[in-house]
Amino acid sequence: MRKESCHNGLILKNVxxxxxxxxxxxxxxxxxxxxxxxxxxxxxxTKLWLMADxxxxxxxxxxxxxxxxxxxxxxxxxRQRSSSN
Numbered sequence: 001m002r003k004e005s006c007h008n009g010l011i012l013k014n015v016x017x018x019x020x021x022x023x024x025x026x027x028x029x030x031x032x033x034x035x036x037x038x039x040x041x042x043x044x045x046t047k048l049w050l051m052a053d054x055x056x057x058x059x060x061x062x063x064x065x066x067x068x069x070x071x072x073x074x075x076x077x078x079r080q081r082s083s084s085n
Contacts, residue, residue: 019047023060032063042071 052060
């Protein structure tokens with residue numbers, strides 16, 4: 001018998017706690033509540049997208065890629081404004 005079935009648990013390897021917490025929050029709230037603006041946030045959403053791919057969760061992938069696109073768009077806009085000054 002598998003260990004997971006005896007303990008009613010699931011072992012997730014190579015999953016960061018912050019990414020797992022985002023996934024769990026998304027499961028309950030169907031939204032991603034994270035303040036944008038840091039490079040770490042871009043990495044976090046990228047890892048979340050990869051986890052959603054791993055677990056075949058296309059709606060979460062879409063939510064994560066939307067946030068990634070927003071972060072990149074904002075970063076690109078900031079870069080263009082600073083170069084024109």
